[in-house]
Amino acid sequence: MAFDGSKTMLGTGLALYYSTGTRLTYIDRIQVKVDIEKEDIKVPRKKVVQYKDKSIKISGTIGGFEYTSTLQKILLTALSDKGQDRMDFLAELEDSESGERFAYQLIDCQFTSGDIANWTVGEVVKKEFPFVATGIKMTNGDDRD
Numbered sequence: 001m002a003f004d005g006s007k008t009m010l011g012t013g014l015a016l017y018y019s020t021g022t023r024l025t026y027i028d029r030i031q032v033k034v035d036i037e038k039e040d041i042k043v044p045r046k047k048v049v050q051y052k053d054k055s056i057k058i059s060g061t062i063g064g065f066e067y068t069s070t071l072q073k074i075l076l077t078a079l080s081d082k083g084q085d086r087m088d089f090l091a092e093l094e095d096s097e098s099g100e101r102f103a104y105q106l107i108d109c110q111f112t113s114g115d116i117a118n119w120t121v122g123e124v125v126k127k128e129f130p131f132v133a134t135g136i137k138m139t140n141g142d143d144r145d
Contacts, residue, residue: 016065017088024071028064028126030091032106032136035059058106058136062089063128067119075114075129084110089133100140107135 014027039054065071078084089106114129 014062014089014091016062016071017090018085024074024087025065025068027062027089027091030060030062030089032058032060032104032133034136058133059112059131060106060133061128061130064126067125067127071127072116075111075116078111086110089131103139105137105139106131106133107137109133 014030016024016027018024035057037054037056038051041050041052043050074085074087086108087110089104089109091104091106093102093104094100109131110133112130112132115127118127119125
C-alpha cells in the first residue's frame with residue numbers, strides 16, 4: 001500500500017545517531033523541508049519560460065530532546081578546524097490500522113545554531129535546534145509497495 005493522505009499516520013519513533021550508528025538521544029518532534037531553487041530558462045521560439053533546478057537544500061528542526069553533554073560537544077565541534085561532527089536522524093511513521101511503517105533517514109546532519117546554555121533550575125532541559133542535511137532516504141519498513 002502506498003503512502004497517501006487518506007490514512008492517519010502516527011509518529012512512532014525519533015532518534016538521533018552519530019553517523020557511526022551510536023544513538024545519542026530520542027527526539028519528541030521533527031520538521032524537515034526541502035527547498036528547491038529554480039532558474040528560469042528561456043527556450044528559443046517558445047513564449048513560456050521553463051525551469052531547471054539550481055540548488056536543493058534539506059533543512060529542518062528537531063525539538064523536545066533531552067540536552068546532554070554529548071550534544072553540547074557536537075555543537076561545539078563546529079568551532080574546531082575539522083568542522084562539526086555529523087549525525088543521522090531516524091524517524092518512523094506507522095499506520096495504526098494496517099501496521100504499515102515508513103522510515104526516514106536524514107543523512108549527515110549538522111546543527112546550524114543552538115543554545116549552549118539556556119535552562120531553568122529544577123526542570124528537564126529540552127531544546128530545539130535547526131539543522132541541515134546532505135541526503136534523505138525514505139523506506140517502506142514492511143516492504144510493501
